[in-house]
Amino acid sequence: MFAILRGHPLTRSPVMAKVALTVQRRNMYCKPPKDRIGAGQTVFTMLVFAFTLLFPAGWIMHHIPYYRSRPPAQP
Template structure:
């Protein structure tokens, strides 16, 4: 019989159950110590949007220059 389809032994099942119980005990369900206000949330969202959109805007702004450089090198 293949080792892959062997039934797990009782000790292995107990070990897995013990591991699952230990993992659950590390979860913290307390409320946060400091509440984040709307100003901080808005600032964080703006910074996140700028960090994503600024490089894309830079590339799109310079597309005509990239095209001209590509045409000059290919001829």
């Protein structure tokens, strides 16, 4: 999909191709991290991430019987 949006490689100028390569390489990072992340921080982060994704879905699933028992909204 994104290749179609970028255009055909033969129709682009060499300058644009070089700019695209430069932009892609700019985000590379090769050094090790300054601070090591421990197991506790990793577990805490994963729990918070899972909670923020699953809590709203759980709330909706828990309240489905209530949503079904309500009368439909009047226009």
